[in-house]
Amino acid sequence: MSVIIFADQAQGKIKKVAFEAVQYGAKVAQQLGTSATALVLGQVDNAELEALGNYGAAKVLHVADARLNEVESTVFTKIVAAAAEQEAAQVIVFPHNFDGKAIAPRVAARLKAGFVSGAISLPDTANGFVVKKSVFSGKAFANINITSEKKVIAVMPNTFPVEKTDAKATVTAFSPAISDADFKVKVSKVETVTGEVPLTEAEIVVSGGRGLKGPENWGLVEDLAKALGAATACSRPVADTGWRPHHEHVGQTGLTVRPNLYVAIGISGAIQHLAGVNGSKVIVVINKDPEAPFFKAADYGIVGDAFEVVPKLTAAIKQL
Numbered sequence: 001m002s003v004i005i006f007a008d009q010a011q012g013k014i015k016k017v018a019f020e021a022v023q024y025g026a027k028v029a030q031q032l033g034t035s036a037t038a039l040v041l042g043q044v045d046n047a048e049l050e051a052l053g054n055y056g057a058a059k060v061l062h063v064a065d066a067r068l069n070e071v072e073s074t075v076f077t078k079i080v081a082a083a084a085e086q087e088a089a090q091v092i093v094f095p096h097n098f099d100g101k102a103i104a105p106r107v108a109a110r111l112k113a114g115f116v117s118g119a120i121s122l123p124d125t126a127n128g129f130v131v132k133k134s135v136f137s138g139k140a141f142a143n144i145n146i147t148s149e150k151k152v153i154a155v156m157p158n159t160f161p162v163e164k165t166d167a168k169a170t171v172t173a174f175s176p177a178i179s180d181a182d183f184k185v186k187v188s189k190v191e192t193v194t195g196e197v198p199l200t201e202a203e204i205v206v207s208g209g210r211g212l213k214g215p216e217n218w219g220l221v222e223d224l225a226k227a228l229g230a231a232t233a234c235s236r237p238v239a240d241t242g243w244r245p246h247h248e249h250v251g252q253t254g255l256t257v258r259p260n261l262y263v264a265i266g267i268s269g270a271i272q273h274l275a276g277v278n279g280s281k282v283i284v285v286i287n288k289d290p291e292a293p294f295f296k297a298a299d300y301g302i303v304g305d306a307f308e309v310v311p312k313l314t315a316a317i318k319q320l
C-alpha cells in the first residue's frame with residue numbers, strides 16, 4: 001500500500017503546485033501508516049527529483065522520456081495508472097491545476113476510484129475517508145466520504161502552505177510500456193511568455209475591471225503587479241471585449257484563484273466574479289463607488305479613482 005503523487009513539471013522544473021500536492025500526499029501517507037511516492041514524467045534533473053524529498057516524498061518514480069515533456073492526457077493517464085498498480089497505491093494525489101484537471105478524472109475512471117477535485121482538507125480518516133471541498137461558488141462546503149478501495153484527490157492550489165525539510169528522496173527509473181501510438185495529440189511548438197507569474201499558482205494577483213476604461217490603461221495594473229511580483233487577471237467583460245486575453249479572466253466562467261492577496265481595481269464585485277476569487281486569503285478593493293458590492297467581500301478597501309490611487313500605491317510599494 002502506498003500514496004502516489006503526480007508531481008507536475010514544466011520545462012524541467014517541478015511546479016510549486018506539485019510541492020503542495022507532494023506535501024499533502026506525504027501527510028495522507030502518514031495518516032495511513034505508509035510512504036509517499038512522487039511520479040515525475042518528462043526530462044527533469046536528478047537534483048530537482050531528489051528535492052521532492054524536501055516535501056515528504058520518500059521515493060520518486062521518474063519516466064525520463066522526452067515525449068513526456070509536454071502533457072498529453074491520455075498517455076499520462078495510462079502511466080499514472082500503471083504506476084499506481086505497480087506501487088499498490090491506495091491514494092493517488094494530483095494538483096488541481098490545468099494538468100491535474102485533465103488527468104485526475106481519467107485516472108479515477110480507469111482505476112474505478114472515488115474522486116474529489118479541489119480538496120481543501122486532509123482526509124478525516126476517523127470517520128471514513130472524508131475530504132472537504134468548496135461548492136456553489138464558494139458559498140458552501142461539501143464533505144465527501146470516498147468509500148472506494150482506491151481514492152483520487154486533486155488538491156486545490158495555494159491551500160496548504162509548504163514547509164521544506166532537508167530530506168532527499170530516492171529516485172528510481174520507471175519504464176511503463178508506451179508507444180508512439182499512445183500519443184493522441186502531438187505538441188509541435190510551445191510558446192511561453194517569460195517573466196509572467198502563472199495565474200493559478202500566483203501568491204499575489206492584481207486584477208482589473210471595466211473601471212479601467214480601456215486596454216491603453218492596463219499599464220496601471222501591470223506596474224502594480226510588477227512591483228508586487230504578482231500575476232495579472234481581469235473580469236470577464238474585459239476579456240470579452242478583447243482588452244485582455246481570455247486566459248486572464250477569473251470568475252464563475254473563468255479561472256478560480258486562491259492567492260494570498262487579490263487586488264481588484266475597478267471591478268464591481270458581481271457574484272460571478274466573486275465565485276472565482278473569494279477563496280483568496282486577503283482581498284483589497286479599489287473602486288470609486290463606495291456602494292460597489294466588492295467592498296462587502298473585501299478585507300481592505302480604498303474608495304477612490306484608480307487613476308489616482310494605483311500609481312501612488314505602486315510608487316509607495318517600490319519604495320519598500
Ligand code: FAD
Nearest residue numbers: 209210211235236251252253266267268272273288289306
Ligand atoms: P462593471 O460591472 O462595469 O464594473 C466596473 C466597476 O469599476 C464599477 O464598480 C465602477 O464603480 C468601477 N470604476 C469605474 N471607474 C473607476 C475608476 N476610475 N476608479 C475606480 N473604480 C472605477 N464576470 C466575471 O468577472 N467573471 C466571470 O467568470 C463571469 N461569469 C459570468 C457568468 C454569467 C452566466 C453571467 C451572466 C455573468 C458573468 N460575469 C462574469 C459578468 C458579471 O456578472 C459582471 O458583469 C462582471 O463581473 C462586471 O465586470 P466589471 O466589474 O469589470 O465591470
